[in-house]
Amino acid sequence: MNCSSRLLCALYVATSAGLAWTSVLTFRFGPLWAACLFAAASVVPVIAVVRETVIADQRRWLLELVARARRGDDAAEAIVRAELDSACCERWWTSLGSEHDVTCRHGMPRSSSAA
Numbered sequence: 001m002n003c004s005s006r007l008l009c010a011l012y013v014a015t016s017a018g019l020a021w022t023s024v025l026t027f028r029f030g031p032l033w034a035a036c037l038f039a040a041a042s043v044v045p046v047i048a049v050v051r052e053t054v055i056a057d058q059r060r061w062l063l064e065l066v067a068r069a070r071r072g073d074d075a076a077e078a079i080v081r082a083e084l085d086s087a088c089c090e091r092w093w094t095s096l097g098s099e100h101d102v103t104c105r106h107g108m109p110r111s112s113s114a115a
């Protein structure tokens with residue numbers, strides 16, 4: 001996570017805390033519907049923090065691929081290797097994830113799947 005991402009996350013957390021505090025104050029002294037609205041709005045910046053961390057993970061993964069490419073490893077080969085490692089079994093791969101091999105640990109017996 002770079003400096004601007006950390007700054008954004010700090011702003012998101014501060015905004016969420018401010019909205020949560022406003023929700024508490026509105027719950028005590030204001031209409032209930034407004035308190036619910038502020039409570040719901042205080043969750044939105046938390047979602048933004050999660051999104052920032054996902055973007056940081058993707059950026060780190062991309063930098064790793066670039067580093068591999070510079071070392072001489074083929075980036076496309078690394079992507080294909082990662083995809084193949086995440087695949088379950090050959091039948092799963094060829095059936096677009098709808099079926100498994102009989103020997104696959106994720107597969108179900110045919111008799112129960114046909115019933």
Ligand SMILES: [Zn+2]
Nearest residue numbers: 088089100104
């Ligand atoms: Zn499988």
